[in-house]
Amino acid sequence: MRRSAKFDTINVVPFIDIMLVLLVIVLTTASFIQTGLIKLDLPTGSSKIKEKPKKELKISIKANGDVYFDKVLIAHDQIEERLLKHNQKTPIHLYSDKNAKFDNFVFILDLLKKYKYEDLGIITKK
Numbered sequence: 001m002r003r004s005a006k007f008d009t010i011n012v013v014p015f016i017d018i019m020l021v022l023l024v025i026v027l028t029t030a031s032f033i034q035t036g037l038i039k040l041d042l043p044t045g046s047s048k049i050k051e052k053p054k055k056e057l058k059i060s061i062k063a064n065g066d067v068y069f070d071k072v073l074i075a076h077d078q079i080e081e082r083l084l085k086h087n088q089k090t091p092i093h094l095y096s097d098k099n100a101k102f103d104n105f106v107f108i109l110d111l112l113k114k115y116k117y118e119d120l121g122i123i124t125k126k
Contacts, residue, residue: 056091059108063099067108083111091119 060068067074074082086092092112096105112120 056093057086058093058095061094061096061100061104061108063097065101065104067104079108080111083117084115086117088115088117089119090117091121092117093121093123095123 058068058070060071062068065076067076067079069082094105094108
């Protein structure tokens, strides 16, 4: 006895189901990536908690080599002294003009590394 059953077609329904599920996943995550956040309608609370504002040190290097700590011009010989007045846990945001000498940027980074300031952000524009 010989079976003569032939498979002339392939059942593609499971393949289509899998593709549709993957499409839904991709479209859902793509909308989160596009907006960059998930929008939430947060509830309101009755208690008021004062949140301490996070104080960060903004170091700016201008194209002519001037260094500013929070919009205050600092002489080059006083940079190290002024830096040590700030806590090592303080976040530091480093702004540098694109035409500034790289030496000034490296000087600031060396000081930060020497005194173990680790919470550093180098700020650029998008």
